[in-house]
Amino acid sequence: MRVDELLAEGLTRSFEFFPPKSDEESAVLEQSLLDLDSLEPSFVSVTYRGGRESRQRTFDLVTEIQQAGHVTAMAHLICVGHRRDEMRDLLKNYLDAGVNNVMALGGDLPEEPALASSEFTYALELIELVREVGEFCVGVGAHPQGHPRSKDLASDRKHLARKLEAADFAVTQFFFEPDEWVRLVSELADLGVEKPVLPGIMPVTTLSGVKRMATMGASVPASLVERLEVANARGGAPAVRAEGILAATELCARLLESGAPGLHFYTLNRSTATREIYHALFT
Numbered sequence: 194m195r196v197d198e199l200l201a202e203g204l205t206r207s208f209e210f211f212p213p214k215s216d217e218e219s220a221v222l223e224q225s226l227l228d229l230d231s232l233e234p235s236f237v238s239v240t241y242r243g244g245r246e247s248r249q250r251t252f253d254l255v256t257e258i259q260q261a262g263h264v265t266a267m268a269h270l271i272c273v274g275h276r277r278d279e280m281r282d283l284l285k286n287y288l289d290a291g292v293n294n295v296m297a298l299g300g301d302l303p304e305e306p307a308l309a310s311s312e313f314t315y316a317l318e319l320i321e322l323v324r325e326v327g328e329f330c331v332g333v334g335a336h337p338q339g340h341p342r343s344k345d346l347a348s349d350r351k352h353l354a355r356k357l358e359a360a361d362f363a364v365t366q367f368f369f370e371p372d373e374w375v376r377l378v379s380e381l382a383d384l385g386v387e388k389p390v391l392p393g394i395m396p397v398t399t400l401s402g403v404k405r406m407a408t409m410g411a412s413v414p415a416s417l418v419e420r421l422e423v424a425n426a427r428g429g430a431p432a433v434r435a436e437g438i439l440a441a442t443e444l445c446a447r448l449l450e451s452g453a454p455g456l457h458f459y460t461l462n463r464s465t466a467t468r469e470i471y472h473a474l475f476t
Contacts, residue, residue: 194236194265195294195330196235196267196332196361196362197330197361197362198330199235199236200389200391200454200455204449204454204455205235205236205391205455205456205457206233206234206235206455206456206458206471207235207237207238207391207455207456208229208234208237208238208457208458208460208467209237209239209240209393209457209458210222210225210226210237210238210239210240210254211239211240211461211462212239212241212247212253212254213250213462218462221462221463222462224464225460225463226258228464228465229460229464229467230263230264232468232471234264235264235265235455236265236266236267237258237265237267238266238267238268238364238457239251239254239255239258239266239268241270241271242271242300244274248283251268252268252283252286252287252290255267255268255290255292256290256291256292259290259291259292260291266292266294267296267332268294268295268296269296270283270284270297270298270319270323271298271299271300271319272298272299272311272313272314272315272319273299273300273313274300274311275312275313276312277312277322280313280319280322281325281326284327285326285327288326288327288329293327293329293330294329294330294332295329295330295331295332296333296334296364297316297319297320297323297332297360298316298319298333298334299315299316299334315352316334316356317355317356317359320333320356320359321359324359330362331360332360332362332363332364333356333357333360333362333364334363334364334365334366335353335363335365335366335390336349336353336365336410336411337368337374337376337377337411338366338368338410338412340352341410353381354381354385354386357386360388361388362389362390363388363389363391364390364393364457365391365392365393366393366411367393367394367395367406367409367410367459368392368393368411369397369411369413369417369440369444370414371444371447371451374390374392374451374453375451389454390454391453391454392448392453392456393457394441394445394457394458394459394470395441395458396437396438396440396466396470397413397421397437397441398434398438398466399430399433399437400422400425402437403421420436420440421433421436421437423436434466437466438466438469438470438473441466442469442473442474445470445474446474449474458470458471
């Protein structure tokens, strides 16, 4: 099914994965997919960082999931480092494989200089090409704290509104305060855009993860850091993990109370924390 159709039917539960690079990573992902299948996800998405090898890994994983027939799969696309003809061919290949859900993203600059050139500047241009190629459902990225390259929050919201006018829904970067999602949706509504915005969830389960989260695009609030430090003093790493999962569960519950259309979990290809949060919320 199309993701926008799934959202129209009611609350969605979705999980995000990245393509494995080794046999060991493949085994971990395969087990996670089996574990999460019992939760009956609405859809799953597969990331893509750029470059021919990464593009093929994403394509292979997305089409494998889609053709297995258990769950709807969504492919990530990035415009950085791509020519229009190259992207057009990729989109046609997805349609031929039965994949009609894509995330249109700007993307980070590739590490390989040869891949840095692009015929796209903004994700909006990629969305327009997707619409030209076929009947896709298109998602876009949203940043509750503002995109790192935005000059200010007001311009960020206007740019996001333009993207959402052309797309069907958005998925946010992970965040830790429910009011951030509420504010984002309210500011979009003030700009006349009321398409679904799925909150992205990633629990902090280690103290070392606090700094890593900041480099990935969202700072961990001081109140949550304090909770984790108290837990560490009380019971070490296991207590930190339990507190982080509890905090993520509380965040999800408050988001659902605030009218979130679903929950999108960043799994890092592992299922345990996601399953614990899911069972606490829905069983």
